[in-house]
Amino acid sequence: MRGLGRCILAVDKLLTNENDPASYEATTMVNGGNRLILDLRTWEQKFAFYYGTYEPELVGATTRLFTGGVFYDIGASIGIYAVTMANVCKAHCGYVRAFEPVPTNLRRLEAQISENELGEELIQIERIALSNEPGTAMMDLCDDGKPGNAKITSSGQVSVEVTLLDNIWAKRNREPVDFVKIDTEGWDANIITGGREMIRECRPNLLVEFNRERMTNHGIPLDPAWEFLVGEMKYRVFYLDEQTGVVEEVQQPGDLENLFFVREDDVERILR
Structure with missing residues (x-):
């Protein structure tokens, strides 16, 4: 219309x-x-x-690429992906681990879980931020205090604890991670660096935002993450046009955002 x-x-x-x-x-x-x-x-x-x-096209492809185990929602925000994927995980006898450090978003995420009667067996929350080294960081909601996307910024009003993805994975008994969604307003590449051990062992499919503007603002390069995922781990990379639904394999990231990194055995799933 x-x-x-x-x-x-x-x-x-x-x-x-x-x-x-x-x-x-x-x-x-x-x-x-x-x-x-x-x-x-x-x-x-x-x-x-x-x-x-x-994001129906991205959610649809994510659902097809999840084959069982644990779904890591990094940058869970208010829980749209976590809640959407919870029942998908349930059907595969798996669960969601949702990473979100900002209190305003955590309250909304918890409310979503309650609203949908999803217990801890389906969505487990990690109240922490991730990067390539531990410490603390200042964060703010992107939209003037409204629940939703949040970013690390020197002018942030909320202090959050930061750790490595590998550290959380080790604490959670090296659980079998099958899919990782990362949407952290420019911090994605650092999170991949901090999760290399998990990625090497579990070899999950990934959906990574790679917000170029915020990566540039933070001075975070894409190349190390790309070389690790594509060069070392041999993932194949796909871009899904959300307007047309067309899936295209890419050899270089260019300026593209929301890229799927797919195991060779699962390529047919994203091309359906």
Whole structure:
């Protein structure tokens, strides 16, 4: 329908009150039956509410590439991927481990788990940030205090503990990780560096955002992560156009974001 986005914005304006933040909170079914509590002040949650889907092409490919074991949701935010993948994991006798350090997001993530009656056996939360070395970092929500994407920034208001992905994996008895989704507003490459032992042993499929603008701002290069995943680990890399649904294999990252790193045996799954 042409103009659907404009219609949504018009309806949204009628149903919300800019002077009342509570009027923007809504619960709806997203991604085929998951109840999600959303804050319609943020663009991505607004359109997830009105369209009933959130990144459907990426979620669909992720679902096809998960074959059982543990799903690592790094940068879980308010829990859209964690909740969506929980029942997929259940069908494969697996579970989600959700990594999120920001208190505002953690409260919303916990509310999503309760709303969907998902117990700890399906979603386990790690209240910590990840990087290539341990320590602490300052973080802020990207959208002016609203639950959603968060970033590491020197001007952040929240101090969070930072550790390596390999450290958490070792504490969790070197569990069989089958898929890793990383969306950390530019910190993704450092997280891969801090998770090399796990990736070498478990060889999970991955979906990595690689936000180029924020990587540049942080001075984090892509090359070491690319050389490790593609050069050493021999992953094949695919880009999925979210508008057309077309999947294309790529040899170099260029400026592409949201790249799938796929085991050779699973290539047919992403091409379906």
